[in-house]
Amino acid sequence: xxxxxxxxxxxxxxxxxxxxxxxxxxxxxxxxxxxxxxxxxxxxxxxxxxxxxxxxxxxxxxxxxxxxxxxxxxxxxxxxxxxxxxxxxxxxxxxxxxxxxxxxxxxxxxxxxxxxxxxxxxxxxxxxxxxxxxxxxxxxxxxxxxxxxxxxxxxxxxxxxxxxxxxxxxxxxxxxxxxxxxxxxxxxxxxxxxxxxxxxxxxxxxxxxxxxxxxxxxxxxxxxxxxxxxxxxxxxxxxxxxxxxxxxxxxxxxxxxxxxxxxxxxxxxxxxxxxxxxxxxxxxxxxxxxxxxxxxxxxxxxxxxxxxxxxxxxxxxxxxxxxxxxxxxxx
Numbered sequence: 001x002x003x004x005x006x007x008x009x010x011x012x013x014x015x016x017x018x019x020x021x022x023x024x025x026x027x028x029x030x031x032x033x034x035x036x037x038x039x040x041x042x043x044x045x046x047x048x049x050x051x052x053x054x055x056x057x058x059x060x061x062x063x064x065x066x067x068x069x070x071x072x073x074x075x076x077x078x079x080x081x082x083x084x085x086x087x088x089x090x091x092x093x094x095x096x097x098x099x100x101x102x103x104x105x106x107x108x109x110x111x112x113x114x115x116x117x118x119x120x121x122x123x124x125x126x127x128x129x130x131x132x133x134x135x136x137x138x139x140x141x142x143x144x145x146x147x148x149x150x151x152x153x154x155x156x157x158x159x160x161x162x163x164x165x166x167x168x169x170x171x172x173x174x175x176x177x178x179x180x181x182x183x184x185x186x187x188x189x190x191x192x193x194x195x196x197x198x199x200x201x202x203x204x205x206x207x208x209x210x211x212x213x214x215x216x217x218x219x220x221x222x223x224x225x226x227x228x229x230x231x232x233x234x235x236x237x238x239x240x241x242x243x244x245x246x247x248x249x250x251x252x253x254x255x256x257x258x259x260x261x262x263x264x265x266x267x268x269x270x271x272x273x274x275x276x277x278x279x280x281x282x283x284x285x286x287x288x289x290x291x292x293x294x295x296x297x298x299x300x301x302x303x304x305x306x307x308x309x310x311x312x313x314x315x316x317x318x319x320x321x322x323x324x325x326x327x328x329x330x331x
């Protein structure tokens with residue numbers, strides 16, 4: 001992580017009162033003069049205070065460029081943004097004081113111990129020695145590295161380095177935490193431990209988390225809302241259920257039914273006459289129904305009217321991975 005020269009005392013930095021932890025308005029970053037590349041194109045985002053916000057997209061979508069602008073490492077070409085109430089161009093020092101960052105890859109001084117590394121970063125924030133030493137011990141305990149407190153970070157495994165990077169990002173007790181691929185390269189057990197740490201941090205401390213990840217399973221598990229970006233443009237934003245609604249509006253819904261008392265062929269004949277049902281298929285012991293909109297009640301009534309009993313009625317729900325692919329393909 002880049003060393004930061006502090007121009008203001010930590011106790012002078014007070015996050016401004018604002019509705020959102022992160023907000024961008026027409027934020028853009030253009031590289032090149034003749035052959036211009038719009039890495040981020042007219043991005044409008046609003047991240048609520050205290051939420052875990054996922055930021056996903058394919059390689060080259062503009063995720064890292066966006067994050068660099070938000071933490072003051074890149075200046076926007078157009079538009080504006082605020083983090084913790086501070087302007088991302090005019091108040092960069094304030095943003096660095098009130099945020100924590102776990103980049104990919106994270107960088108430490110490998111010839112120093114975990115304690116020495118955290119002590120160095122704590123001094124950058126002018127944290128008093130007594131507070132600093134207690135916080136170092138507490139943070140390393142939080143991320144499960146108590147036994148490695150006096151071990152040089154050069155000998156850390158990938159999973160240990162990720163967890164130590166989280167401790168480093170938390171040394172200044174930030175109100176907003178930026179995480180770039182926090183579980184990449186580590187085993188499933190270590191990845192789950194990191195996810196649990198992030199969720200607990202959000203719940204217990206109320207820290208706003210801005211998370212960029214290629215793991216859709218991870219994002220679906222821990223994020224309250226998700227933004228999908230491709231070629232610098234925002235394609236969709238919302239909860240997983242909100243994203244499902246977007247696809248439902250475009251493609252309709254798929255229902256799976258199991259029926260008793262009458263043959264599936266008779267149930268299918270009854271269902272196909274329901275207005276809004278566009279297709280159906282009998283597969284094994286299941287009736288698969290495609291509808292333009294939500295027709296659960298209407299379909300169940302049609303089966304009952306035909307003399308059947310619906311023993312199982314489910315909507316075939318897409319996980320975030322499928323939703324992501326469909327939204328990207330649609331764009």
